[in-house]
Amino acid sequence: MERESNHMPGYWPQEGRSVSLAALSFEAAGSMYRLYTFLIYLAMPLVLLRLLWRGRKAPAYRLRWRERFGCVDQPPPPGGVWIHAVSVGEVLAIAPLVRRLIEHYPDRALTITTTTPTGSDQVRRLFGDRVHHTYMPYDLPRFLNRFFDSVRPRYFLMVETEIWPNLLRACRQREVHSLLANGRLSQRSFRSYRRLGQFSRQVFASIDQVAAQTKEDAHRFRDAGAGNVVVTGSIKFDMTLPASVTEQVEVLRRLWGERPVWIAASTHEGEDELMLAAHSRLMQALPNTLLILVPRHPERFERVAARVVRHGLSLVRRSSGDLPDDSTQVYLGDTMGELPALLGASDAAFIGGSLVPVGGHNMLEAAAQGVPVCFGPHTFNFALISRMLLDRGAALEVSDARHLAEVLQEWLSDAIKRAAAGEAGRQVVQANRGALDRLLALLEESIDLGRSDAQSRRAGSQ
Numbered sequence: 001m002e003r004e005s006n007h008m009p010g011y012w013p014q015e016g017r018s019v020s021l022a023a024l025s026f027e028a029a030g031s032m033y034r035l036y037t038f039l040i041y042l043a044m045p046l047v048l049l050r051l052l053w054r055g056r057k058a059p060a061y062r063l064r065w066r067e068r069f070g071c072v073d074q075p076p077p078p079g080g081v082w083i084h085a086v087s088v089g090e091v092l093a094i095a096p097l098v099r100r101l102i103e104h105y106p107d108r109a110l111t112i113t114t115t116t117p118t119g120s121d122q123v124r125r126l127f128g129d130r131v132h133h134t135y136m137p138y139d140l141p142r143f144l145n146r147f148f149d150s151v152r153p154r155y156f157l158m159v160e161t162e163i164w165p166n167l168l169r170a171c172r173q174r175e176v177h178s179l180l181a182n183g184r185l186s187q188r189s190f191r192s193y194r195r196l197g198q199f200s201r202q203v204f205a206s207i208d209q210v211a212a213q214t215k216e217d218a219h220r221f222r223d224a225g226a227g228n229v230v231v232t233g234s235i236k237f238d239m240t241l242p243a244s245v246t247e248q249v250e251v252l253r254r255l256w257g258e259r260p261v262w263i264a265a266s267t268h269e270g271e272d273e274l275m276l277a278a279h280s281r282l283m284q285a286l287p288n289t290l291l292i293l294v295p296r297h298p299e300r301f302e303r304v305a306a307r308v309v310r311h312g313l314s315l316v317r318r319s320s321g322d323l324p325d326d327s328t329q330v331y332l333g334d335t336m337g338e339l340p341a342l343l344g345a346s347d348a349a350f351i352g353g354s355l356v357p358v359g360g361h362n363m364l365e366a367a368a369q370g371v372p373v374c375f376g377p378h379t380f381n382f383a384l385i386s387r388m389l390l391d392r393g394a395a396l397e398v399s400d401a402r403h404l405a406e407v408l409q410e411w412l413s414d415a416i417k418r419a420a421a422g423e424a425g426r427q428v429v430q431a432n433r434g435a436l437d438r439l440l441a442l443l444e445e446s447i448d449l450g451r452s453d454a455q456s457r458r459a460g461s462q
Helices: 017-057 088-104 117-130 141-151 165-173 187-194 198-205 215-224 243-256 272-285 298-310 339-344 380-391 401-413 415-431 435-461
Strands: 002-004 081-084 110-114 132-135 155-159 177-183 209-212 229-231 261-267 290-295 315-317 330-332 348-351 373-375 395-397
Touching: 017 165, 017 198, 017 298, 081 088, 088 110, 088 117, 088 155, 088 177, 088 435, 110 117, 117 132, 141 165, 155 435, 165 177, 165 198, 177 215, 177 435, 187 198, 187 215, 198 215, 209 215, 209 435, 215 229, 243 339, 261 272, 261 339, 272 290, 272 298, 272 401, 290 298, 290 339, 298 315, 298 330, 348 401, 373 401, 380 395, 380 415, 395 415, 401 415
Parallel strands: 081 110, 081 155, 110 132, 155 177, 177 209, 209 229, 261 290, 261 348, 290 330, 315 330, 348 373, 373 395
Antiparallel strands: 002 229
């Protein structure tokens, strides 16, 4: 692991005038905390209205509201590890780490919070009763205090870019060790944080440790004010597929037979029409091609299904239990938790959120299974990963529906090119494994230190 120093001249007070200037700066930062909290309170009616609005399309958002206000009905034993993973992608990313913690520290309670119902469902699907789950409370002191009083964690691990000022401040006040895992800080986000001045620096300084994905991320975290930064790499390279997924891939491949199959995974509003247009164009050259279309959000399933029908394409929905036959042109992946198998059973993949300015989604789930991938130009959430795949010939960037159809036609018509691109992706994943072990070592170091401190206190009291 490469450790990054964080000496920032004038940030930590030294002597004389520096002390008074720093005191003024921290007083100003304290005022910013109060202003931030006040603004969050003002925004709460809008937050709740948005929750209600989302609940119209996804009823699960209307459930378990109390948890978002810090109420925990079944608190875990104190002194455990709390991990926050926003939604499905983050839950999948931390899954290997969670399994290691369950194995290595069976006596430590493990609490996972998510923000979305789909993330909650993924936690339950992967871990069942082996972990405690609740929704993340809103970043207000009253709700956070209620949550901390119930869960009483000793360690807090957040994934990628979850920076919540009041939460981090509460961790520092309650001596909860905080670790930002798989840390990613884009240049655009860094510039936004810098506009907040000393307040932003104090927020980043309150993180006990940052495990950054790249050297560039590490430098930006350091310049933002984080004090202890380690480069560990991306844990997304360390994904492992359960045997059940491998078996499901084989079943699906036998179902497809010899027909070419491509998947449009995690699509967003504005991309579905492009996928259907590309598929119609592709079928002019390869008439028996099957498209597996998997929208990112469950609340869009109905709208996307109607869009396929309006486009004049024959549709089978996976949720119906029916299987596609030779006449099926679009297979709608409207179930949860099956994307890895659907990716592995495809000959080529388009990764959504990239032809619209969302930032892209994880390409490694396909690459790890030897499936060549393409994506649009908006991949800023996966800048390093997309660049690595492009450089190794494991991926191609497309600009529109026509370009997408051309790339897919080339891959689906040439098994040798397709296999070469898929194998290049597999090698990229294999060559960059190891971040999980480095991250676990950081966390284990903190846990073991905590255990030693507790033992020392007990010995001293005897």
